Every structure is written in C-alpha cells, then in structure tokens.
Amino acid sequence: MRKKIIAGNWKMNMLPNEAIQFIEELAPLVKDTENEVILCVPYIDLFYALLTAQNTNIKIGAQNMHFAENGAYTGEVSGKMLKSINVEYVIIGHSERRQYFNETDETVNKKVKVAFENKLKPIVCVGETLEQREAGKVEEIITNQTKLALEGLTNEQVENTIIAYEPIWAIGTGKTATKEDANYAVKAIRNKIAEIYGQTVADGVIIQYGGSVKASNAKELFEMSDIDGGLVGGASLKVEEFSKIVNFNK
Numbered sequence: 001m002r003k004k005i006i007a008g009n010w011k012m013n014m015l016p017n018e019a020i021q022f023i024e025e026l027a028p029l030v031k032d033t034e035n036e037v038i039l040c041v042p043y044i045d046l047f048y049a050l051l052t053a054q055n056t057n058i059k060i061g062a063q064n065m066h067f068a069e070n071g072a073y074t075g076e077v078s079g080k081m082l083k084s085i086n087v088e089y090v091i092i093g094h095s096e097r098r099q100y101f102n103e104t105d106e107t108v109n110k111k112v113k114v115a116f117e118n119k120l121k122p123i124v125c126v127g128e129t130l131e132q133r134e135a136g137k138v139e140e141i142i143t144n145q146t147k148l149a150l151e152g153l154t155n156e157q158v159e160n161t162i163i164a165y166e167p168i169w170a171i172g173t174g175k176t177a178t179k180e181d182a183n184y185a186v187k188a189i190r191n192k193i194a195e196i197y198g199q200t201v202a203d204g205v206i207i208q209y210g211g212s213v214k215a216s217n218a219k220e221l222f223e224m225s226d227i228d229g230g231l232v233g234g235a236s237l238k239v240e241e242f243s244k245i246v247n248f249n250k
Contacts, residue, residue, distance in 0.1 A: 041060065066078050090122055129168045
C-alpha cells in the first residue's frame with residue numbers, strides 16, 4: 001500500500017519570519033496524520049524552516065536546484081548545498097520553471113540524477129497545456145516527459161522518485177481536473193513506468209496530483225486508485241486550509 005504524500009509548494013512567497021510562524025501553527029494541526037507532510041519553500045526560508053520543523057513530522061524541500069556541483073552559475077544553488085543543510089526533497093521541472101526559465105526534459109533528467117547523487121528525493125513535475133489537452137495529446141505528452149525525466153536511473157531510484165502530475169491549465173487557475181481525468185492521467189504515467197521498469201517498480205512509485213488542490217476537493221482526488229496525494233500551490237500558504245488537505249482522510 002503506497003502512502004499519501006502531501007507537499008506544499010510555496011513558490012515565491014513567505015519571508016523567513018512568516019515561514020517560522022506558519023510551521024509553528026501547522027505542526028500541532030498535522031502531528032497525528034498518517035500522511036507524509038512536506039513544505040517546499042524558497043531558498044531564503046530553508047534554514048529557518050528546517051530549524052522550526054525539527055521535532056515535528058513536517059519535512060522540508062527546495063523548489064529547484066542546479067545540476068552542477070559548483071561553478072560560475074550566478075544565482076543558482078546546487079544539490080550538494082541543499083544536502084549540506086539537511087534538505088530532504090527538491091521539486092524538479094515544475095511547469096513554471098519550464099515556462100519562465102527554459103527548463104527542458106534534458107535539464108530535468110540531469111537534475112534528477114544529481115538529486116540522487118546527493119541523497120535528495122526528487123519531486124518531478126509533468127503536465128500538459130490546455131492546447132495539448134484539447135488536441136488529445138495528454139497521455140503522449142505526460143508519458144514522454146516521465147520517460148525522459150527518468151532516463152538512466154536504476155529501478156531503485158525510479159521507485160524512490162515522486163512524480164507530480166500537474167496539468168498546466170489547472171495550476172493557479174482555480175480549474176481542477178475531474179477526479180476521473182486526474183486518475184486516468186496518473187494511471188497512464190504508472191503504466192509507462194511499468195512498461196520500462198517493470199510492474200513492481202511502477203506499483204511502488206508515488207504519483208501525486210497538483211493543480212488547484214484545496215480542502216474541498218482533496219479527499220475525492222486522493223481517494224482515487226492511483227493518486228498518492230498532492231503537490232499543493234496556493235492552498236499551502238494558508239495554515240488551516242493546508243492542514244485540512246493533509247488531514248483529508250480524517
């Protein structure tokens with residue numbers, strides 16, 4: 001039985017003092033959950049979030065990393081740097097990174113490999129645009145993104161990768177894929193992994209749904225057969241709302 005993982009992606013929000021207050025308020029509300037709780041915070045918040053989350057069940061992740069260990073990459077942060085302060089998770093290939101910062105399937109793959117080299121757990125994002133969806137290319141797009149992101153990984157590494165299916169048209173728009181559509185897409189990703197790495201690996205991979213997840217729709221989405229929790233954007237910035245999402249099964 002796969003566990004449910006609920007990850008919040010704060011994007012470019014929250015100052016360090018706000019991050020500290022948020023985690024202090026969230027911790028008692030989610031301390032009894034059987035689900036895994038992750039907050040992926042801006043670089044400037046990482047150290048404060050890690051300190052505040054000590055002795056709680058809240059894990060801390062970064063929102064991006066570079067594939068080089070060091071060098072002349074002004075403004076970037078390496079996997080080695082993240083690991084040095086005990087970050088556990090890192091989001092790779094979010095659609096906003098692909099759209100605004102020229103992230104490609106190739107750089108996503110490089111970053112995933114480097115994440116494992118540094119014992120970081122990658123949360124790899126895949127998803128289609130509205131145009132691709134209307135053209136009937138959902139399965140083709142997301143399975144190809146998944147295949148390219150995981151290329152060259154061992155079976156064990158694939159099984160320890162978290163995939164986040166995020167239809168781009170649903171991110172921050174208030175529109176959510178129906179639970180059936182979301183589950184169909186997630187199942188297509190799982191089937192592609194089974195085709196390449198075998199059914200046992202595919203059955204073990206955590207695949208989340210992301211795209212306007214909120215307290216009112218979390219339960220119906222997360223109780224679908226193949227959806228293993230969510231990558232939550234805007235709703236992860238509100239303590240009460242995010243705690244309800246984490247506790248969807250209570």
